[in-house]
Amino acid sequence: MLDVLDRLRLDWTDLERVTAINDALLHELAGDKRALTRLLDRVAEDEQLIAQCERHRLLDKLVIYDGSERGFRIRLHLSTNDHLDRPHDHRFSFSSLILAGGYRHVRHRLVGELDTSLEPAAMEDHQAVVSGLKVEPQFATEESAGSFYTIHHSAIHTTVMADNTVSLFIRGPAEKDRSLILDRASGQLWWRYGAQQEPPERRARKQMDRSHFELLRHKLSVLDVI
Amino acid sequence: MSSTGTTARDQLGPLLEPALMRLPGALQWDDADELLESALPVLTAIHATPSIFRLALEGVEVGDLPLLVADRGVHWIHLADDADRGVSVDLRFAPVGGVSAPHVHVHARALMLLHGAYKQTLVGVGGGVASAPHAVPLYIRHEPAGQLFALTAGQRHASSSTVGALLLALQPHTAHVLAEDCRSGERGKVARKLASVLGSAALLG
Numbered sequence: 568m569l570d571v572l573d574r575l576r577l578d579w580t581d582l583e584r585v586t587a588i589n590d591a592l593l594h595e596l597a598g599d600k601r602a603l604t605r606l607l608d609r610v611a612e613d614e615q616l617i618a619q620c621e622r623h624r625l626l627d628k629l630v631i632y633d634g635s636e637r638g639f640r641i642r643l644h645l646s647t648n649d650h651l652d653r654p655h656d657h658r659f660s661f662s663s664l665i666l667a668g669g670y671r672h673v674r675h676r677l678v679g680e681l682d683t684s685l686e687p688a689a690m691e692d693h694q695a696v697v698s699g700l701k702v703e704p705q706f707a708t709e710e711s712a713g714s715f716y717t718i719h720h721s722a723i724h725t726t727v728m729a730d731n732t733v734s735l736f737i738r739g740p741a742e743k744d745r746s747l748i749l750d751r752a753s754g755q756l757w758w759r760y761g762a763q764q765e766p767p768e769r770r771a772r773k774q775m776d777r778s779h780f781e782l783l784r785h786k787l788s789v790l791d792v793i
Numbered sequence: 794m795s796s797t798g799t800t801a802r803d804q805l806g807p808l809l810e811p812a813l814m815r816l817p818g819a820l821q822w823d824d825a826d827e828l829l830e831s832a833l834p835v836l837t838a839i840h841a842t843p844s845i846f847r848l849a850l851e852g853v854e855v856g857d858l859p860l861l862v863a864d865r866g867v868h869w870i871h872l873a874d875d876a877d878r879g880v881s882v883d884l885r886f887a888p889v890g891g892v893s894a895p896h897v898h899v900h901a902r903a904l905m906l907l908h909g910a911y912k913q914t915l916v917g918v919g920g921g922v923a924s925a926p927h928a929v930p931l932y933i934r935h936e937p938a939g940q941l942f943a944l945t946a947g948q949r950h951a952s953s954s955t956v957g958a959l960l961l962a963l964q965p966h967t968a969h970v971l972a973e974d975c976r977s978g979e980r981g982k983v984a985r986k987l988a989s990v991l992g993s994a995a996l997l998g
Contacts, residue, residue, distance in 0.1 A: 583914075586933045656921025673826045674932055676947070677920030704826035704916055706932070706950075708942035709833070715935050721919025722931040743923040 568595065577638040579660050579739035586717040589662035592597045593715065593735050596641075597666055598625040604793040606631040606641075606783055611777075619762070624649050624692075625728070627775065627783055635740070643792070645783055646670075646728035654702045654725045655748040658761060661738040662717040667790045668732025669711040673725045675702035681747070685756060687767035690769060692748075693757035702751060726750070733792050801852030802873075808845050809873050809882060812838035822901035822945070822965060829943035832903030836941060839882070839961055840905060842892065843998030845872070846936030846991050849884060854984040860975040865891045868975065868983055874966045881966045887888050888986040890955040895928075897950075900968040903943040905961045906936050908994035918963045959990050 575592070579585050596602060610616045610631055619630040625647055632641040646668065654675050679700040686696040702723060710716075710726075719723060720742045745758045762770060787793045815834040821827040839845055849872055852858030859871040870884040887909070895916045902974050915932040920926055928949065936942075944950065975983060 582930050584935060625869040656919065658922075671826070671829075672946075674915055676917070677921070680920070681920070683922060703945075704824050705917075705945045705948040706942065707825040707829040708934075709829070710938065713937060714940075717933040719919055719929060719931045721924040721929070722915075724932075725918045772809065779881055 568599050569605065569765075572632055572634065572641070573643060575634060575639065575676070577634075577737075577739065579638060582660060582717060584724055585660075586662060589717065589730060590715055591736050593662060593664040593737060597664055597735050600793055603631070603643075607643075607787070611780065611784075617777070618774065619774045619782060620780060622775050622779060623647075623773065624655070625651060626704045627779070629775075629780070629783060638740055640738050642738070643787065644730040644732075644734040644736050645786065646730060648730055650727050650729075651727050653748050654723050654751055655759075656723050656746045657718070657720050657738075658716060658741045658743055658759070659738045659745045660720045660742070661736060662715070663737075664735045665710050665712050665714045666733045666735055666792050667712055667783075668729045669709065670726045670728040670732055672708050672710045672716075673704045674706040675723045675725065676705050677701075677723050678703055687745075687758065689757040690746060690760065690765070691742075692750070692757060695750060695753075695757045698749065698754055698756035700749060700754050700756065702749065720746070723747075723749075731786075731790060733787065733790060800857040801848045801855070802857050805845065805848050805852070805858075805873050808842065808848065809839065809875075812842065813875055813878060813880065813882075816880065818877060820903075820963075820965075825901070825943040825945050825948070828901060828945075829941065830901050832943060833941055835963060836903065836961055840907065840996075843996060845893045846996040848986060848998070850988055850991060850997070853980060853987055856977065856980060860980060860983065862973055862975045864978075865893060869976050870987075876966050879966050881964050881968050882958055883962045883964065885958075885960040885962055886983070886987060886990070887954065887957045887959075888983070888990070890900040890953070891955045891957075892953040893951055895951040897948065898944065900964050901943070902968075903963045905940070906940045907959045907961055907996060908938055908990050909954060909956050909958030910938060910949075911936050911952050911958050914951045916949040916951060957990075959987075959994070968986055 627645045629643040861869040868886040872882040
């Protein structure tokens with residue numbers, strides 16, 4: 568399995584084709600607990616990988632394989648116990664396979680004109696600014712273990728997760744310098760940037776320490792993911 | 794008509810009532826999130842009631858239930874109308890696989906995939922940062938049996954399936970599908986295929 572990853576090169580300009588590849592790849596990886604365990608072991612040994620693992624309010628992200636130079640990065644996502652309805656887009660397109668738990672997944676239509684000059688430094692929810700934007704839910708589904716999908720970077724969606732939801736996630740290259748997050752009720756907006764563009768204090772706050780990494784590794788074992 | 798003198802359609806109304814009673818009131822057809830939230834317990838309850846599917850099959854076999862044929866060999870089996878609650882309950886049956894180009898529906902729908910599988914692509918203008926001004930594939934999904942989802946009328950989507958699909962649908966009771974009555978000679982053939990699918994999906998109890 569690791570040999571396959573080392574040879575893999577993904578072209579995200581054809582979303583249909585990359586979806587077919589990712590479907591097979593993520594299912595194979597999810598079914599190979601030894602390979603997943605080995606990838607997590609390598610994170611613990613690799614300073615560059617562990618430095619990319621992050622803690623967020625709604626989600627913890629473990630980067631388990633970095634093939635950025637070949638068009639992809641593989642992560643494990645674990646939901647926290649905080650669940651909020653925050654429509655957002657991403658800086659990259661991605662595919663996701665749900666391994667445990669589940670969530671309501673909603674695709675929204677954005678109503679209003681997005682003004683990308685709005686307070687570019689707003690990177691936290693307490694810095695959110697009035698945007699005048701609203702969302703209209705046009706598609707909703709219940710994702711559960713086994714669900715698989717691909718999302719284009721420009722799609723605005725919400726995932727309100729149950730506790731202990733785990734996803735195997737493969738992302739493509741960044742298509743833009745930032746993405747948006749909205750508070751659904753108020754329409755207030757803030758931005759997410761890539762690691763290179765974030766202030767050092769925010770990076771430091773997000774970065775996962777080893778003790779939390781080990782806690783998550785134990786949790787993945789209890790949830791029978793590895 | 795059954796031996797009791799009542800049609801399958803007559804009997805379906807009371808059988809569906811306990812499921813439809815779970816609706817919270819008027820459905821929000823223009824909000825897929827709210828629509829799914831309201832429809833989910835109804836679809837789940839119908840799915841768990843084999844007598845509904847047995848009667849649906851009987852209704853197709855003997856001609857008690859409206860059976861419509863739409864494009865690409867899709868059949869619509871109309872189970873019930875509930876004007877008070879504003880809801881129509883239908884089965885959408887595609888006995889064989891096929892490809893459907895991107896399209897929108899005139900009405901919103903909440904659906905449960907009872908049998909089969911297919912790939913669904915939502916198409917549109919994303920709306921996020923650096924959105925293309927034109928519609929692109931936004932969301933490519935592989936739907937397995939058991940999947941529940943809701944679509945508003947404006948959501949463009951495409952689908953493809955190699956194995957066909959049977960879906961349970963809630964839609965506005967005023968909904969019309971672009972279809973024509975199935976020829977009486979075809980009913981038996983559709984009923985046999987439906988019986989096979991309902992049986993393999995363990996929906997007949």
